[in-house]
Amino acid sequence: MSDSILHSVILLSLLGIVAALVLYVVSKKFYVYENPLIAEVEELLPAANCAGCGSPGCRAFAEKLVGTDDISDLFCPVGGNDVMKLVSEALGKEVAEKDPTVAVIRCQGSCEVRPKTTEYQGPKSCTISALIYSGETDCQYGCLGDGDCVAVCQFDAMYMDEATGLPVVITDKCTSCGMCVDACPRDIIEMRPKHKRDLKIFVGCLNEEKGGIAKKACSVACIGCSKCFDICPKDAIVMENNLAYIDPEYCTLCRKCVPVCPTDSIIETNFPPRKEKKVEPKVTAKVEPVKPQPNA
């Protein structure tokens, strides 16, 4: 009786020793060297795996950061300058400093200003309805309102405003990963610099039609009148295809263009109210809700 116990103990111990030896040999023989820096850098990254940097996930980005000599054109939009600074310290490589950006919706075509002329009955997806036709309104450049951008946002930074039928970006949550920019079949969403206190000025319209036709489809459409172009002191406004575009690189946020726009199609966000100097201050339609300031 005691023999059988003894035998089994010895047998199992031997088996264990053999298995341990095999494992030891294999682990030495097939050892894969991995730069410990990769794990270290990965720790620093935000682990959002959003692919906003262009790599498929944070791990892959960490490998790229460690593996490339010149990382000045690599950037994690989610972590921003803070994370990139840490990465720079960990790796001892130069990183570029970028202004933080945020997604903006360049369309103000709510149900009120842009009347529906047809009704779409297909599946609720912008990409599919864009395949079929130009949308429920007469504007073939504006938001389709089926929320593809909201669906792809991994950070809950967007929602559809029931009242206007347009998507809204929650600036504080937006990590500027760029998923929504790719998802939008109309290229309405743009990444623009966030500036201090999230001050932004941009043209909220993409309609390339001639003024009259654009205005007929949507009362806040850019009609390409060039008034903003004329008044801009910094030549930051480009007129192309009956459409104004404010180049964020040159724009100094002086706000001179906003009141001259006859159709209120230039959007300003989070500016303090204007001083009551002008004869008739224009009320600008705001697509984004005014959020409490993070540092206010």
Add this chain to the structure above:
Amino acid sequence: MLKTFPKGGVHPPENKLTSTKTIKRLPAPKVVYVPISQHIGIPAEIIVDRKDKVEIGQVIARSGGFVSSNIHAPVAGTVTKLDMIIDTSGYKKQCIVIRTDAKNESNFEEIDFPLKKEITLQPEEIVQRISDFGIVGLGGATFPSHVKLNIKEDRKLDCLIINGVECEPYLTADHRLMLEKTKEILVGIQILMHALRVDRAIIGIENNKKDAIEAFKTLSVQEPRIQVAALKVKYPQGGEKQLVRALLNREVPKNGLPLDVGVVVHNVGTVYAIYQAIQHNRPLMERVVTVTGKKLEKPSNFWVKIGTPIKDLVEEVGGIPEGTRKIVSGGPMMGKALKSTDVPVTKGTSGILVISEDEASRGEPKNCIRCGECVSVCPMGLEPHLLMNLSEKNMFEKAAQEDIMTCIECGSCSYVCPSHRPLLDYIRFGKNITKELQSKKV
């Protein structure tokens, strides 16, 4: 036992309301809007300018490449502008706007040429003229016809199929044309046989057009090379691959063309246009359009100049009736709902269908109950429910493996789905993305 294709297919209510209505000639409209992209392939290049005077049949936009087509002025008049006009696609596209010259008689003459049987041109000349005269497939796909006739020497070809199936419900344009222009179509078939150097032609007609079958049978007695085949009524028999299978029992390989099995298919409307081009020097400037709908006062068939706004057609049949929900260009199965009645008639417009509220609305999509109806009706032997799911979940590589690209977009799956799932919408979406991905790879 009537012939048909073996796999799948549906039989929606035929509703051929206008099958007894003779084709009336619609007077030339005051203004025509001629889009430069009325065919599959490269858009044509505009060669006229504002204020130019154009004669009827003059080339106003030249073919932009091999798979492209010339576009001719459907009326004599003055080019008033080159503008962006909304077309069947739902987007604004480049158009040539011509104001009709009310004094020019050529705009209003009744075109009724005597039948001309002798074929004087050589095959190469015929193909060249078909290309010059802007003839495209009038069945709906608008594929430039000369491309189908340019056959390399090493390809074996033994049969020409003439598509007179018209399997879409409501539409009767081809039916009426076959009845009224039987002799001309037979000459057109001979022209095509001459151009393709084949000795056999089959006209495929569905059995709900018995008068047309009869007309062709009596007239083709003297011409033993042309057969007439009656087909069982089943949608989508008018699809090239289905028709070849039904008539000759040959399977066109997937991603292949009928030419791969030695067949070329042309629509009867195209054949008539070819007859007009070869025998009477008439470029493609007008076509037969069925204007129909259950609530319409007097639905009918018309000879319509290319570029006529659809609202003119709807007015001609008594205006848009109350309770209209949709106006569709084409048939109810494959047609496209229009965004506005300003859309002009193009070479591919076979019908205008005015649908009322009760017929138009789509049911609320529910969950898939795995009944397999879509699989059993798919004429291409695909699994529509699977393709939809894959497209919805962005699994395009898997969808490509499941042959999403062979879908002919006939819509039978969406038609039968008891849960009203938008199968075709998603499959079309998946096809588009797959096409993009594949072109990126190459």
